[in-house]
Structures are given as C-alpha cells and as structure tokens.
Amino acid sequence: MTLDVRDLAYAYPDGTQALFGVTLSIAKGERVALLGPNGAGKTTLVMHLNGILTAGHGEVSVAGLPVRKDTLKEIRRRVGLVFQDPDDQLFMPTVREDVAFGPANMGLRGADLEHAVVTALEKVGMADVIDRPPHHLSFGQRRRVAVATVLAMDPEILVLDEPSSNLDPASRRELAEILRGLDVTVLMVTHDLPYALELCDRSVILSGGVIAADGPTHEILADGDLLAEHRLELPYGFAVPTPPARG
Amino acid sequence: MKGLYRPGDSPIHRLAPQCKLLAVVLFAVVVVATPRERFLAFLLYALSLAVVVLLARIPPGYVLKRLAVELPFVLFAVAIPFIGMGERVDVLGVPLSVAGLWASWNILAKATLGVAASIVLAATTEPRALLLGAQRLRVPQLLIQIATFMLRYLEVILDEMRRMRVARESRGFAARDFRQAPVLAKSAGAMFIRSYERGERVHLAMLSRGYTGVMPTLADGRAPKAQWAMAAVLPVVASAVLFVS
Numbered sequence: 001m002t003l004d005v006r007d008l009a010y011a012y013p014d015g016t017q018a019l020f021g022v023t024l025s026i027a028k029g030e031r032v033a034l035l036g037p038n039g040a041g042k043t044t045l046v047m048h049l050n051g052i053l054t055a056g057h058g059e060v061s062v063a064g065l066p067v068r069k070d071t072l073k074e075i076r077r078r079v080g081l082v083f084q085d086p087d088d089q090l091f092m093p094t095v096r097e098d099v100a101f102g103p104a105n106m107g108l109r110g111a112d113l114e115h116a117v118v119t120a121l122e123k124v125g126m127a128d129v130i131d132r133p134p135h136h137l138s139f140g141q142r143r144r145v146a147v148a149t150v151l152a153m154d155p156e157i158l159v160l161d162e163p164s165s166n167l168d169p170a171s172r173r174e175l176a177e178i179l180r181g182l183d184v185t186v187l188m189v190t191h192d193l194p195y196a197l198e199l200c201d202r203s204v205i206l207s208g209g210v211i212a213a214d215g216p217t218h219e220i221l222a223d224g225d226l227l228a229e230h231r232l233e234l235p236y237g238f239a240v241p242t243p244p245a246r247g
Numbered sequence: 248m249k250g251l252y253r254p255g256d257s258p259i260h261r262l263a264p265q266c267k268l269l270a271v272v273l274f275a276v277v278v279v280a281t282p283r284e285r286f287l288a289f290l291l292y293a294l295s296l297a298v299v300v301l302l303a304r305i306p307p308g309y310v311l312k313r314l315a316v317e318l319p320f321v322l323f324a325v326a327i328p329f330i331g332m333g334e335r336v337d338v339l340g341v342p343l344s345v346a347g348l349w350a351s352w353n354i355l356a357k358a359t360l361g362v363a364a365s366i367v368l369a370a371t372t373e374p375r376a377l378l379l380g381a382q383r384l385r386v387p388q389l390l391i392q393i394a395t396f397m398l399r400y401l402e403v404i405l406d407e408m409r410r411m412r413v414a415r416e417s418r419g420f421a422a423r424d425f426r427q428a429p430v431l432a433k434s435a436g437a438m439f440i441r442s443y444e445r446g447e448r449v450h451l452a453m454l455s456r457g458y459t460g461v462m463p464t465l466a467d468g469r470a471p472k473a474q475w476a477m478a479a480v481l482p483v484v485a486s487a488v489l490f491v492s
Contacts, residue, residue, distance in 0.1 A: 047451075050455055052455065073457060076455055076456065076457050077457065079455075083448065083455075085448070087400075087403050087445075088445065088448040088449050088452050089452050090399075091396065091399055091400075091449045091452065091453065092395070092399065093375045093378075093395060093398050094375065100463070101453075101456055101463065102456035102457055104463030105456060105458060105459070105463055133375075134399070135399070135402040135403065149456065150455075150456070153457075
C-alpha cells in the first residue's frame with residue numbers, strides 16, 4: 001500500500017475535534033478523489049499525510065514507513081503536497097530555485113539536482129519558464145510549476161489540494177492532461193466533481209471527520225441521495241455519463 | 248518587479264555581484280572618511296564614478312534622475328546654514344552660518360556620491376544577483392532570507408493592496424483628507440494580518456518540502472581573480488586620491 005491511514009483521530013489544540021477515526025488505503029498507481037463539504041476535515045487529513053500535524057490517535061504510513069518525528073524527512077520526500085494557492089507554494093525568486101528547493105533539501109547537488117529540476121518541469125510542460133520569476137507567470141502556469149516543485153522530489157504519492165480551483169477552462173483541461181500522464185499515485189482533494197470523475201476511478205467522501213463513502217467515482221456521483229447527505233452537488237446540467245469516463 | 252535594474256551587457260554588468268557590492272561599500276567608506284575640505288578629492292571621486300557609468304553604458308540622465316531619492320536629505324542639508332549658529336557670512340545678502348555651510352556641503356557631497364554609486368550598482372545588477380552576492384560575502388543567512396522573500400512577495404502584496412483599494416473605492420470610499428485616515432489604517436492592519444497568514448502558509452509549504460531552517464545554497468559561484476581586480480579599481484583609485492590629496 002502506498003498510503004495507509006488507520007483509525008486516525010485528531011483534535012486541534014483548542015479542543016475542536018476534526019477527525020474521528022479515518023481509515024483509508026491507497027494502492028500504488030491509484031488516483032483517488034477526496035470529496036467532502038467545507039469543514040469536513042479534508043485539509044486536516046492532508047496535513048497528517050506528511051506529518052505537519054501528528055496523529056492524536058491512530059497512524060499514517062507511506063509505502064510502509066510510519067509518519068513519526070524521526071521519519072519526517074523521508075516522509076516529506078515520499079509525500080508531495082501541492083497547496084491550493086501557488087503563491088504559497090512558490091516562494092523562491094525564480095522557477096528554477098523553487099523546483100530545486102525540495103530536492104536540494106534532500107541533499108541533491110550539481111548535475112543530479114539540475115536533472116531533477118529539468119525533468120520535473122518537462123513533465124508539466126514548463127521547462128521554458130525555468131529562469132522566470134513566479135510572479136511573471138499566469139495562474140495556470142504557476143499551478144503547473146507548483147506541481148513540478150513536488151514532482152522533483154520523486155514522491156510516492158502526489159497530494160493535490162483543489163487542483164482545479166481558479167483555473168480557466170483551458171488551463172483546467174491542460175492540468176488534467178498533465179496529471180493523467182504522470183506515473184504517480186494521486187490523492188486529489190476537490191469540490192470539482194466532474195474533475196474527480198474525469199481523473200479518478202475511485203472517490204472517497206470525508207464528512208464530519210469520518211469516511212462516509214468509498215467506491216468507484218461514477219457510482220458515488222450517480223448516487224444523488226448520498227451526495228445530498230454530504231452537501232455535495234453536481235453542477236447544473238451535468239449528468240454522470242454511462243459508460244463512465246475512463247482515466 | 249520594475250526596479251533600478253537596467254539590462255545590459257557591459258563589462259560592469261558582467262562583473263560578479265559580490266565584487267561590485269564590496270567595491271561600492273569600500274568606495275562609500277573612503278568617501279565618508281574624506282575630510283570635507285578636500286574639494287579636489289570629491290571632484291576626482293565623482294569623475295571616477297562617471298567613468299564607471301560610461302563603462303556600464305548607462306545614460307548619465309538615468310543616474311541623475313534616480314538621485315531624487317536623496318531629496319529628503321538634501322532638504323535637511325539645505326536648512327542647516329539658515330539655522331546654524333556661530334560665525335556668519337553673507338551670501339547674496341543672506342547671512343548664513345559658516346559651520347552650517349560646511350556641514351551642509353559635507354552631507355550633500357558624501358550622500359550624493361554614495362547614492363550615485365549605489366544606483367550604478369543597482370542599475371547593473373539584478374536584484375536577485377545582488378542577494379546572491381551578499382550571500383557570497385557571508386551576510387547573515389537570516390537577512391538574506393528576509394530580503395529574498397521580500398523580493399518574491401512584493402508584487403503579491405502590492406497586488407493585494409490594489410485589490411483592497413478597488414474594494415474600498417467600489418463602495419464609495421475616497422481618501423480626501425486626514426479624516427479618512429482611520430479607514431486606511433484599518434486596511435494597513437488587515438494587510439499586515441493577511442501577510443502574516445501568508446507567511447504561515449508559506450512556512451508550511453517549505454516544511455512540506457523538507458525545510459529544516461537552512462536554505463539550501465545552490466549557486467556557490469566564485470568570482471575569478473580578474474573580476475575582483477577589476478572591481479577593486481574604483482575603491483583603490485578612491486583611496487589613492489584620499490592619501491595623495
């Protein structure tokens with residue numbers, strides 16, 4: 001199993017309980033959508049995957065390695081977290097330095113580092129902006145570079161927080177094509193249900209701090225009652241196509 | 248970011264940033280250490296700086312216009328002879344303080360030379376390269392990191408300020424006089440909190456990519472001796488002038 005979350009519970013220091021025993025396994029090569037209303041605990045769960053938050057109860061492991069203080073460095077290489085706002089993710093003065101930040105922290109230098117940076121940028125089709133400052137890029141380009149910053153660390157699993165938010169339709173499609181072409185396990189947090197259907201065979205609904213549903217995306221999205229129960233809705237005019245779209 | 252930098256391919260542009268940075272600092276030290284009575288020395292400093300401007304192929308007007316940042320100091324310096332005490336001398340019928348005139352000249356001459364040298368540095372060195380230069384000169388990591396983040400986030404924050412201004416004005420706000428100050432102060436407060444929160448998010452993003460408190464040093468470029476020698480010309484000439492004059 002690439003990702004194994006077992007009975008994960010967590011309460012914030014102020015006492016608010018966000019997760020009440022989440023169990024979730026993701027196999028190598030899967031693309032899974034994590035759906036759920038605002039406040040369901042999605043971000044809290046994501047923060048546990050690379051040890052930014054540490055489990056109150058239960059355990060998380062990535063490719064067999066448990067998330068603990070002494071494993072953090074390797075865990076953070078294995079879990080590539082892409083934040084929602086690329087301006088938070090891209091904090092260095094140039095694209096090259098930003099993509100190099102992760103692998104350099106892992107100890108890569110010289111030609112190996114350069115290779116990791118260029119390869120990651122090529123995977124998202126952004127190799128030509130390598131020497132540009134991030135604020136000169138369009139929003140869609142920044143989102144793609146943000147994906148490259150974690151791909152450069154050669155992660156076991158890519159965790160994306162709302163990858164389609166604020167993208168225009170063409171950028172949204174281009175990002176989907178890129179994600180589909182990557183040979184990496186993906187967990188995608190999203191409210192964009194058609195995007196989940198397009199990219200992920202499997203979906204998980206997190207609601208009220210527990211996993212409320214886990215199954216094939218086309219089945220989950222076709223179940224109107226289940227969606228309504230968890231404040232999820234398909235966009236106007238959208239119907240789940242049959243046979244389901246394949247990723 | 249539109250700054251002072253003026254792209255080009257002159258010998259001065261090509262010098263390694265750390266060489267230029269150190270040369271400007273040393274030049275400024277020599278200028279400041281020069282006794283104010285040595286008019287000739289100041290003239291020679293200005294001439295050597297002019298030669299650098301020529302070599303860098305910067306239009307002189309570009310430097311002169313940007314000297315405007317000096318204005319607040321100039322105003323202060325101009326006021327001194329009027330308010331200064333002691334012996335007086337008549338200039339065009341206005342009695343001025345002799346000591347004040349000397350102090351004023353001292354400030355003007357030294358500040359102008361220092362600012363002009365900095366402008367030449369900034370015009371021929373990209374902001375990013377300046378920071379790399381400072382890093383290679385062993386300026387403390389923390390200062391470099393703060394400046395690097397400023398460089399990255401200045402535009403982002405300006406953008407956010409622009410959006411807040413549009414939001415204010417869309418709801419009928421116009422800053423006419425001091426009575427509108429509280430609104431602007433609150434906007435500044437909100438801006439501060441937003442930036443602080445962004446800082447926290449950026450920190451999380453850094454942690455997620457293995458940050459442990461030290462930035463990885465990537466470009467560890469050493470400058471060849473020839474570059475150091477070339478950069479040394481300006482401060483060496485200046486100190487020679489100081490000792491000879």
